[in-house]
């Protein structure tokens with residue numbers, strides 16, 4: 001399967017949200033594979049691709065996905081579009097619902113339309129496990145769906161846009177439902193980085209509720225590898241895939257793992273806090289685990305980084321970046 005990634009060599013790829021966490025890893029790997037990469041990003045949370053500045057075959061544009069005149073020339077001649085731009089983070093998505101709709105629904109519709117107009121060979125949409133809401137069973141692509149937040153709903157809408165453009169204009173797409181990707185360069189909007197960074201600063205770790213809510217934590221290298229495979233193989237067209245590991249961990253266990261790994265179990269406290277206005281109980285997903293059978297079968301790949309290894313890699317990166 002690895003050889004299939006050689007097809008990216010010389011491929012002209014546009015990545016929206018390419019300065020973000022997942023985007024920066026994707027852009028780096030695409031460049032390593034010999035692709036020509038164009039990034040569109042507002043740099044809302046800084047530029048996580050900054051370390052790639054000056055790399056051959058990379059052009060970065062500080063452009064909003066709602067700004068069609070600026071985007072238009074950038075879509076010319078592109079083979080593939082990875083649409084990752086989004087407002088991400090529980091608080092961020094709740095604070096500005098109108099902006100969220102503007103980016104995730106209006107912006108996404110513009111990016112899809114430009115992709116169709118320019119006859120790109122594959123459109124990849126970054127969806128989310130949030131579309132499932134809560135489920136006591138491992139989540140399968142067919143559903144059921146129970147989006148609990150506006151963010152989750154916008155991801156379902158995006159998937160439907162993809163399917164509609166596929167049907168009407170033949171725009172081949174792959175929608176990837178990411179399950180809690182984590183790793184180097186992630187910032188504190190996300191739980192693992194927040195725990196590690198706070199613990200190393202000697203600050204207590206806050207856990208919402210009883211901490212028994214579970215997540216399927218996926219190391220970013222695995223996320224990227226599955227993304228690249230799904231996007232390039234013929235069979236990926238028209239597919240919706242869970243991108244996770246098929247293993248779940250609770251938030252409290254994650255906190256304990258981080259403290260054990262850092263040798264800070266006796267020094268850093270874990271505090272349980274109630275849900276509040278900024279982080280409401282209504283939109284919390286209590287049980288989240290991916291069934292990845294479809295992805296494993298289609299891609300011939302199973303994520304290989306354990307949570308222990310992944311945390312260690314994040315910690316090494318964080319220490320090195322200080």
Ligand SMILES: NC(=O)c1ccc[n+]([C@@H]2O[C@H](COP(=O)([O-])OP(=O)(O)OC[C@H]3O[C@@H](n4cnc5c(N)ncnc54)[C@H](O)[C@@H]3O)[C@@H](O)[C@H]2O)c1
Pocket residue numbers: 016017018019020021022023040041042043044045046063064065066083084085086087088103107126127128129177178179180181182
């Ligand atoms: N990280 C995860 O675990 C996870 C889980 C599920 C889904 N996703 C999806 O994957 C994608 C990437 O997520 P991430 O974790 O890298 O988040 P991120 O916030 O690091 O990256 C998103 C990027 O989009 C950019 N952006 C925001 N609004 C924009 C706009 N109007 N125009 C252009 N760029 C804009 C931001 O500046 C940022 O660089 C998102 O679509 C997200 O919804 C991520």
